[in-house]
Amino acid sequence: MAEATPGQLALINALEAKRGAWKTDIDKFDAYLRGKQPLSFLSDEMREEFGDKITDLVINWPQLVVDTYENRLDVEGFRFPGESEGSEELWAIWQANDMDEQSMLGHVDALGLARACVIVGAPDDPDAAPIITVESALDCAWTRDPRTRKVTAAMKRWTGGDDGKTDMLSLYEPERTTTMSKGKTGWNVDEVDEHGLGVVPLVPLVNRPRIKYPDGFSEIEAIIGLADAANKMATDMMVSGEYHAMPRRWAFGLKRDDFVDANGALKNAWSVIKGRLWANENPDVKVGQFSESDLKNFHDTIRLLAAMVSHLTALPPYYIAFEGGNPTSADAIRASEAPLVKRIERKQVAFGATWEEVMRLCMLIVGGEVPDGAEQLETVWRDPSTPTVAQMADAVTKKAATRGADGRPLIPTEQARIDLGYTPAERQLMTEMERDSLALDPVNAPYLQAPAVSDGAGVS
Structure with missing residues (x-):
């Protein structure tokens, strides 16, 4: 060694x-x-x-x-x-x-x-x-x-x-x-x-x-600083909830000896216990309670910190809000998510370069060299936006149904499936399903076996 x-x-x-x-x-x-x-x-x-x-x-x-x-x-x-x-x-x-x-x-x-x-x-x-x-x-x-x-x-x-x-x-x-x-x-x-x-x-x-x-x-x-501040305020809120948010009682004119049980033993009555009735026969005794504290100041501070986090991270406000604030429509959702989507697209560019280099290394190990065109390899990402299925299907259907001057659709069927977010495996399965369906069709089946005939300008 x-x-x-x-x-x-x-x-x-x-x-x-x-x-x-x-x-x-x-x-x-x-x-x-x-x-x-x-x-x-x-x-x-x-x-x-x-x-x-x-x-x-x-x-x-x-x-x-x-x-x-x-x-x-x-x-x-x-x-x-x-x-x-x-x-x-x-x-x-x-x-x-x-x-x-x-x-x-x-x-x-x-x-x-x-x-x-x-x-x-x-x-x-x-x-x-x-x-x-x-x-x-x-x-x-x-x-x-x-x-x-x-x-x-x-x-x-x-x-x-x-x-x-x-x-x-x-x-x-x-x-x-x-x-x-x-x-x-x-x-x-x-x-x-x-x-x-x-x-x-x-x-x-x-x-x-x-x-x-x-x-x-x-x-x-x-x-990080905003998260630390929010955790501090939330912890203080819980402490205040324990010591100030519930009414605190006070009593004047009582002695420790006034708190005894039937046998004359002292009772632990100096601690505040919720739901306990206080009573004494001494007419000079005065009892009462302090007003409870309002925790609204903690809520407002945490809400302000949440808004600052939303601005720095491009998260839509309703992602981080802790009370009702849902967008009113699909257009409002898209508008509020636009900065987040753009930021994710930037991440896709940076991370995609890493995965492309990884794939080039794999090709180098498998074939001993990087094939031509691999320098322009592209990582295919899922759409980072959140359109509804109905909206996406409607847009893709219109593209596929629109035909140019030559009568061909604006986009082929395979591109429509890509736009709809189907994975390569799912698209391959769909292609096989179509081929099997055509094979069972007595009208189209003969054409599946017939050789392509060229008319000089292309395949007929």
């Missing part, structure tokens, strides 16, 4: 530094997504008085924002330039790796934690599909070329080995992947895969990249 070279150790140290620099922010964002963040804006006096007795009330707006965005990010296929239908070969690779589910996990991590990544590898069986896995940025790191911003090296860390406790890592480079385990004297090389791809088989999945910050920012970073 060979030890890691000085060059490999230097690269590992650089990647570990990058992973460590990300970890603090990622842990923080992860806590907010899970609703496990500590309560902020709580005074020292209140912390000292209540200690562990106070329970945080978390209004998890960060999770709402991430889930709302992710719910509209559905990959439906991959299409080469000039093709109306998606590539069946690439879709088969996608399905073989359960990428419907894995892509969802990657989108959630990228949106909430700023970044995730996708690793592509060759299978043990040469006839099987390439292996695609979505990984957490807590376990991975990568470096980029400062000029092209392309990934030049990457690493994944995990705990494994025969005992399940050994520190392991994979070092990804353009020509090889090296798997190592940590021994008593340092990193030891366990396996080297000389894949010779010429590119690092790890593709970052990044949210909100910028020129100087290509590894992005979390989508919830802008609303």
